[in-house]
Amino acid sequence: MTADSESGRALRSDAERNRQRVLAAARELFAARGLEPNLNDVAHHANVGVGTVYRRFPTKEDLMEAIFEHGIDQIAALAESALQQEDSWEGFVWFVEHLCELTATDRGLREMVYSKAYGGYRVECARLRLDPPVTRLVERARADGHLRPDIEPSDMPIVSLLAGTVSEWAGHVEPALWRRYVALLLDGMRNHDGQGRLAVSALEDEQMDTAMRGWLPAG
Template sequence: MTAREPKERRLRKDAERNRARVLEAARDLFASEGLEPNLNDVARHARVGVGTVYRRFPTKDELLEAIFVDALDQLTALAQTGLTYDDSWEGFAWFVEQMCELTATDRGLREIAFSKAYGGDRVIAAQDRLGPVVAELVARAQHDGHLRPEISATDMPIISLIGGTVSQFAGHVDSSLWRRFTAILLDGMRCGGSQSVLPVDALDDQGLDAAMRTWEPASH
């Protein structure tokens, strides 16, 4: 073993620690501030030099992918878990609660989950994996007569955004307030005896895609 080999290992370990530090700082910053912060902001939050961030993540989109692809896949995994419930309403309601909790407590995840203005192909692919599983949850609960027939899978992102907006507005006063409005929304979605027909149709798939492509909650 040469003297150079231990030095190279130390450099690799230092690089790995710095990368982990940048990712942890970015997750924390994006969770609280949304996607507005830039790479310079991330460097300050991580207390590392700007060059350290740019060497590992030359663009903001690359950093977003490193953070959020797994988080989006977590949403898909939660939807798949909802499908394992024997009672389709319980599975649907459980997923909605889990989805709203994640997006109400992580502003960055909320913004990247429902906007196609950020990230690259890996983020879009992760978003596309989520849609069909959520659609199956909705169809299953409707087939069993639990979920109002007017409800569409395209309503789910907007429902999640409502919970997130509650947290953004009043989370500093009551961090669990989103649960109240999630319960109200679920109660309104469940089939009842004398419910009025909803006055406006849900977005279709093309409409949701257009909304996601044009919604930029932060400057890009």
């Protein structure tokens, strides 16, 4: 191996380390503050030069794209893991709790996933990937009689948004408060004898799309 090739490998290795450092700093910053911080803020948080950030991610959109893909990978992995659980109710509960943990502790992720302000095509791609496993989770729990019959897959993002809202409002007082309300929501979603139908139906796809287009987070 020549000195030039060794030098090239070292430079590529340094570049990848810097890229991962920037991504980690951005995820941490966006999780705490939402999508308002700019690339200069990310550079400061990562303790690297601004040029280092711009070489890896020329625009904030490029940086958000990488973070968005990571977040969707996390949610998809949660859904697939939940489907592997033999008991459909336990799998459903496990998924809802872990999904809510993500959205309650990562403000930036919930702003990206549940608003179309930062690129509707990303949200559409995420929906195509996430809808099938989430639908299977809901339908399986309903078919087994665990989940009330009027719960729909489109209820899941709204439940996770509720957890995020609690965390954003009172997380500085009690970081785990969202867990209390997720437990209450899960109890309300469980099938019981004598339940009447919910007064309002779940959002349909077109309504969900309209709601996502209307929510414009501060970033």
